[in-house]
Amino acid sequence: MNINTNTHIKEEKGVESCALPSYVRLENISLTLSEKSILKDVSFSLPATGISSLIGPSGAGKSSLLRCLTNLYDNWQGTISVAGINTRSWHGGDDALRRHVGLIAQKPAVFPASIYDNVIFGLSRKERKQNQSSRVERCLTQAALWDEVQDRLHDPANTLSVGQQQRLCLARALALEPKVLLLDEPTASLDPRSKQLIEASLHDLAKDMPILCVTHDLEQAQRLQGQVIFMCDGKVIEIAAANDFFEHPERLETREFLRWSVCDCD
Amino acid sequence: MKVFLSLLALPALLLPVACFLYIIVQAFPALDWELIVGSSASSGAAGNLFGDAANAGHGLWSQISGSLLMMLLACLLAAPIALSIALFHALWASPRQQRMLITLLQVLQGIPPIVYGLCGLVLLIHLLHWGISLAAGGVILAVVILPLLSSNAIHALQRIPIEQTESAKALGLSVGAMITRVWFPVAWSGMLTGLLLAMARALSETAPILFTATVFSGVLWPDSIFSPVTSLQTHIFYLAQEGSNAHVIDVAWASAAVLLGLVICFSLSARLLRRYEESS
Ligand SMILES: Nc1ncnc2c1ncn2[C@@H]1O[C@H](COP(=O)(O)OP(=O)(O)OP(=O)(O)O)[C@@H](O)[C@H]1O
Ligand SMILES: [Mg+2]
Secondary structure (H helix, E strand, C coil): CCHHHHHHHHHHCHHHHHHCCEEEEEEEEEEEECCEEEEEEEEEEEECCEEEEEECCCCCCHHHHHHHHCCCCCCCEEEEEECCEEHHHCCCHHHHHHHHEEEECCCCCCCCCEHHHHHCCCCCHHHHHCCCHHHHHHHHHHCCCHHHHCCCCCCEHHHCCHHHHHHHHHHHHHCCCCCEEEEECCCCCCCHHHHHHHHHHHHHHCCCCEEEEECCCHHHHHHHCCEEEEEECCEEEEEEEHHHHHHCCCCHHHHHHHHHCCCCCC | CHHHHHHHHHHHHHHHHHHHHHHHHHHCCCCCHHHHHCCCHHHHHHHHHCCCCCCCCCCCHHHHHHHHHHHHHHHHHHHHHHHHHHHHHHHCCCHHHHHHHHHHHHHHHHCCHHHHHHHHHHHHHHHCCCCCCHHHHHHHHHHHHHHHHHHHHHHHHHCCCHHHHHHHHHCCCCHHHHHHHHHHHHHHHHHHHHHHHHHHHHHHCCHHHHCCCECCCCCCCCCCCCCCECCHHHHHHHHHHCCCCHHHHHHHHHHHHHHHHHHHHHHHHHHHHHHHHHHC
16 A cells, blocks of 8 residues: 555654554544434544454444444544544545545445446546556455456446455545555455455555454454454443454453353443 | 226226327327428418417417427426425435425425416516516426425435445545435436426426416417417317317317327336336
8 A cells, every 4th residue: 555645644643653552543432323322432442553353243333333433423422533633623524534544334335337437436536537547456456356357347336246346345445545444344245265365455454554344253353363342232342452352351241252142231 | 806806996097098099089180290290271270260360370389389398497497496405305404304395395296286376477477577478387387396306306316325325425525526426327317207207297287377378379489488388288278168169179189189198208208217227
């Protein structure tokens, strides 16, 4: 990825970054939707590089948390800062924040355009006018999709399979060269081989950016290394490095979840 | 049971077909190409009958063009407003405002069109002195079709999957870019379907333009939007009032057939478009 810009931002915030090794920081995030409490006092931070896995049972509020991080939900309480800047007062507003923090949604949604146009969809009009073949190739390769689509780049994107669409969404987000990546079950409908390729890509990308990856696949969370954040019922139950988390879970709820995949945290 | 229900449903199927055939049969004596595009004297007899020199010597062309002109004007006026209403509903309205807006549109759709005609008469013609004119007819028809057009546009936008909207936002697209680059490409067919249905509606509406926009005869092509027009719908009404002459009635039936043909054209294209939308 674009290392220069990344270090540039670190230099800009040099002093702060040294004081805070975390790049993304959430403090006491609470969210209420339709009078239902979805997130309760969630706090954690993502280091400047490396993958963090977010796990938890269905309905724990993982997707909702990612939406809060990019202000897709904007009625949350608390403080979120990225690169030391409060996301509420992000320079350039929510649109600029969302280009900085890439989010790949749980359910893939390709736009009614060609595969090629989908990859460059988020670029500015000027950039879209220019020839972006190399960028498209690089992003599709990073998303482990290039081999399958390289000779039908100008076919409509909705002719792709769901798993391919999911990878296309990843490529589309990567084309914007975000500085943080939030992934919501990026490998949910993929075969083991593509899964492996994506994980390799993520390890590669994570060398110079923080990645937060929601997953239901505990083995994947183990493979991704980094820290594991375990959420249940809108609360963070335990945060630990992957090895510690899976080998010596501290909390009773975590042990229950790891053993029986149930979580009773009331 | 099934047979019984089918028998009950039969009139619903047969009646429109019967009506359609009946109109065609009735229209047949007077219906020819000359009458439709006619500038010659095919309906001249009818004109002469009223002793109206200006009406003599032309077919239904001026009525057809009058109807279409008014319909176009109405759509040109109503479409942007309906679109704005739909966008307001989708982007900025609170759930409460959304409910209120939907209710309001339903109420407006329930108002008999002649009431709009009356309001138009008082407001546009008496108060603003527009006179009986194409403009008055267009504006009134625009108001008549606006609720229909707006609720169709709202539904077209509501059918856009939420994932599309969220993905567009997540890519940092501004609201304007999201509307033009994601919403319209996804929803255009639904919106166009609504527009075609509204066009059919505007073509068939008679009461509100009867005393605000049209005259029986004497107009080939309106000079300006502030001059009166003739239209197919009202032409039928005027002709039918002169029930004594057989040829006049034939021309009325022919007008009805032409009008029906136009309305069916718009409705059928709307249907086809919906079919296309559902298949893709
Ligand atoms: N718009 C909404 N209004 C009300 N409740 C909502 C809304 N969206 C989500 N929820 C609720 O929020 C809770 C968390 O949803 P979320 O999608 O964040 O779960 P998740 O952890 O991503 O689950 P999964 O693993 O199945 O994707 C669920 O109980 C859901 O019913
Ligand atoms: Mg989810």
